[in-house]
Amino acid sequence: MRIVTGDDIRRVCSWPFAVEALRAGHMMPPADLRDSLVENAGRKMLVRTAWIPGLASGVKAVTIYPDNPSLTPPRPSVQGQVLLFDEAQGHVVAVLEGVDLTAWKTAGDSALGASCLARPDVKTMLMIGAGSMARPLIDAHRAVRPSLDQVLVWNRGQARAEALRQSLAEDGIAAEIVTDLDAAVGRADLISSATMSTEPLIRGAALKPGTHVDLVGAYTPAMREADDAALTRGRLFVDSFATTIGHIGELMIPMQTGVIAREDIEGDMHDLVQGRSGRQTPDEITVFKNGGGAHLDVMIAHAVYQALKGR
Template sequence: MTNALFLTSDDVAGLAEPAEYVDAVRDAYRQRGEGAPAKPRTTLRNDDPPGMLFSYSAVLPETGAMGGYMYSAGFGQVDAWFMTPLFDADSGEPLALIDGASMNPYKTGAAGGVAVDALARDDATKLAVIGTGAQARGQLKATMTVRNIETVNVFSPTKENREGFAAEMNEHYDASVAAVASSAAAVEDADVVITATTASEPVFDGDLLEPGTHVTAMGQYHPEKRELDHTTIERATYVPDLRERVTQDAGSFISAMEAGVVDEDHIHAELGEVVAGEAPGRESDEDITVFDSGGTGIETTAAAYMLYEKAVAQDLGQEISISPASEALTGE
């Protein structure tokens, strides 16, 4: 029998700043680039009622933690449920079980922030955000910690959403945040473009990207999710979170492959390889770069362990008892 910590979404909400998430996730991707194990998402589908069960995991040896997400979506509901088991990477013992709802936009945003830091030009000041949900907020907050962003143009097809997003973010940042009437207006002259949507068709024209632009696309976690067009994929130095997931569920890249625009050799490197210095990232100010963020156990485990340590220090959460297999099987 061992004790682990159960942390609710409320326990971890506000426990860490966006920059702390970015720091933890950057180090985790460095470990991945140096060989830390991680596997892409596994998806199990239920037909009746229609729904899906997802899982992915990673081991971070230097952090001393391993874990990931298991979550469900569909089943007649409009919501998803995120659970994060966290284990000690030295002993294998459980450390915590975390309700992942409130950390989800922050840890995913942190992966985007790490990519912006690794791949965007150092002098990037103009940001475009396409999407206005929780994930768009997480991406913007993380990006603000790694670049001196001066202007943000945000687009959503729903006028009220984009105007509300701009008003909210203008209250939090010195940057000028403006709602614009089209994705083309958002992307025009942008140094960094973030797409955080559920789109099945491209959300902007890749011909509009200026040389030197960085794009983070985080809504491409299914073969039919396609935020980026063939032109963007073809023009870009293409960097995914995990190479193994690209042909599995990176919708935009899969579509470009099927159209004969690119092949697997177009995958430049994993983000972790760039962060660890094992592969170059941006090689000139003219390069267009893309980070394809489908979600991994790397950022999940890193964020969960960071939150776990903070919760322990602040005496948050509830202890739960978990039996080892030997005790459960033998009763001894």
Template sequence: MQVISAADVERHLGWEGLIQRLKSTFVDGVESPPRHHHAMHRPDGEATMLLMPAWEEAGYIGVKIVNAFPQNADHGIPAISGLYLLSEGKHGQPLACIDGSELTRRRTAAASALAGDVLAKEDADTLLVVGTGKLAPMVIEAYASVRPIKRVLVWGRSQAKANAVAAEYADRFITEGVTDLASAVGEADIVSCVTLSTEPLIKGEWLTPGTHLDLIGAFRPTMRETDGECLRRADVFVDTYAGAKGEAGDIHQAIEEGCFAFDDIKGDLAEVLKGDKPGRTDDEAITLFKSVGASLEDLAAAIETWENMANA
């Protein structure tokens, strides 16, 4: 069994190939049971263990093990860590143990970029990233691979961290670490939230016609990045119905507040990619994509990494 490091994943998992692999996997489908979600009560706060299995009908088999420790931010280390075990499908023999953190970062950003490719305006060129963690750079790179991004705004609770993320991409885009989130939302064509917030950060009244709102961070019912007005105003799409119904805090809490109903969801990503449901209907529409992560994405990313390394 081969051990594939984070550096290996970074080297062999390019955006174009990964996004295309994700598209094919969403369209063709794989077996992907609901992920196991275990709350762990730790001395310094609550943490989460996720087990995410998936397999092709006659091909690869995989499972990801993830530990999510939001309190790690207080120690200056990533909140998410994990491993991915990829096996061959004929006899179930392990092929590779892959760094799960880098795999997750890249597949998460790529899934949002894939959704953005059918939901954001074709000429969207201003991206606002809300959050300054490890996912923020990935979101910038992934969106730049599907849209003509020229300007990148970054907002975070720490202005120093927002400035640092912006500075990292100053040679490729017009960048700015912003302090006024409401104004930044109004200026952006795409707003991508990558936080672990439990309180609304984005208000629906700030959204302007044509905006695409991408919600990545809240993966539990108690977490949210938007208020209910965002969902009331937007055409809402999800990565999977099962994930949205089970864990999407933005949706659950908007429903509880009477701003939204589950039946208001316009479609999941597979339906839009297949053409079964329309995506963006016009340039004035406000679109919203809520993802909580799906095990089929991890399997796709692991296969893409493995096959790229084998063919290198």
């Protein structure tokens, strides 16, 4: 059994590596998934399991402490580990650092979705939220859409927005802090949202034709980031039917009120990667819900483990 640290993961991972690992994983049969979520005083513990026939199986156990980034010194809001099992014989082959793997998996998932759905000529990205996932999402999206040459940053707190803007500027990326969210939504060609919001932030009325919307933050039945108009104006896609429908408020709430139906969700990542669904015209709005899932962790973990073998 190999212990894989965050440094090990960073040695072999790049955004193209992560995206291609996920793309290859979605050419395999769909995973069998099971989740368990417990909560105490706003803090959560999530255990996710996945078995991908012919690839690997794994368990991811993480805690989610939303206030951790505000501590002195700050700590990650998500902490945990991933167990990777040999698919053929069932033994543990690796234990991988979960914080680092989560960032590669989450942002890589959104970037793979954008590679299938965002227009190839997108120029302006709006990042809603300036937490720990903001920079990975920006970097991952820019890796699959190199035409992105401007980043708009919106966040409720000015300090985090400024820290993100400065980080981007230091790497030569044109970045601007925005305070009028509707106006920023109307400027963006690609919108990525990673917040803890329970009230919609993205108003569909403000979206311009051709925009791709990447919804990352919501992961409980009470959470959502886009309003009903955004969902009805856009063509809807998810990374996994199993981890989104019936689990996340982004889709559950509008389904319960009759705004959208299951049939309105046109495909999952298997459909997108295998070419059964995707963008059809330059002017249509596409909406992708990143629901995560242990199958994505298993895909990245397996690719990392294989890349480290022999090193």
